[in-house]
Amino acid sequence: MLEADIERIDVPGGDLHEWAPGRDGVGTQGTLQWVFHSRQKVSMMIRILLRPVTAAIVMATGLLGCASSPxxxxxxxxxxxxxxxxxxxxxxxxxxxxxxxxxxxxxxxxxxxxxxxxxxxxxxxxxxxxxxxxxxxxxxxxxxxxxxxxxxxxxxxxxxxxxxxxxxxxxxxxxxxxxxxxxxxxxxxxxxxxxxxx
Incomplete structure (x- = not known):
């Protein structure tokens, strides 16, 4: 694929994304390739997604301590x-x-x-x-x-x-x-x- 075939667009948030058409150029077979250039945002997303899991583990540990009486x-x-x-x-x-x-x-x-x-x-x-x-x-x-x-x-x-x-x-x-x-x-x-x- 030539560089001229790639249309560069800006989306809210400031990240650069690329639209690359499929082999037929346009139409229903077009392929949208999202390229994320901001590693910091990806890292932040991962941390946000992991927060509920971490909280659940902490809560489970606390409940376990309360429930473990002999x-x-x-x-x-x-x-x-x-x-x-x-x-x-x-x-x-x-x-x-x-x-x-x-x-x-x-x-x-x-x-x-x-x-x-x-x-x-x-x-x-x-x-x-x-x-x-x-x-x-x-x-x-x-x-x-x-x-x-x-x-x-x-x-x-x-x-x-x-x-x-x-x-x-x-x-x-x-x-x-x-x-x-x-x-x-x-x-x-x-x-x-x-x-x-x-």
Whole structure:
């Protein structure tokens, strides 16, 4: 296309634009090519468009902080967890075995104290984990995601049955996309490795 074929026009705002006709010169097949010469205006437009997104993220973070208070109770008795809520973001070894929320408890062959130490070692391998409480038979740890979501993992050591009952649940949201189940299974493998250490 020759320079003579390009008609230069001014539009409100002061930016220079170009009208380039199509191959047929004029008519319905003409092609309008807008060439923006002001990078500053484009940058400003991007910032304006991103403001609502930024505000939404800030608001969501604030709401999340308000909604992330821990449950008032984790257990009903010394041997029993409170049941999982109806939302599918919870798994428990004390759920009905036919339920989608059921996971196997952690088994151990040695002493309860040795199992407790191995459990704490497994939890300690997770950088996003914090042990909130570690009693002789009960352990509570929180796991925080990069977005600030908090999950509660609780463990009941059952010395006579040589198992550790486990429950893991998200504090907010509905679906967890399998995060709690995968965490329980990862901790199970790390627990077994810790038990095998001399």
């Amino acid at each position: 449950p008032s109770h984790f257990t009903r008795t010394a041997d029993d967890f409170t049941p999982c809520a109806n939302a599918p973001h919870c798994v428990s070894s004390q759920a009905d075995k036919a339920s989608a929320r059921y996971v196997e408890p952690y088994a151990f062959a040695g002493t309860a104290d040795g199992a407790r130490r191995a459990l704490l070692t497994a939890i300690d391998k997770h950088n996003n984990a914090t042990v909130e409480r570690a009693d002789r038979r009960f352990v509570h740890a929180t796991f925080r995601s990069t977005l600030g979501f908090v999950d509660d993992a609780t463990f009941l050591i059952q010395p006579h049955d040589h198992i550790i009952d486990v429950k893991s649940s998200s504090r907010v949201g509905y679906y967890d996309f399998g995060v709690n189940r995968r965490r329980v299974e990862t901790l199970r493998d790390q627990f077994k490795q810790a038990l095998a250490q001399p």
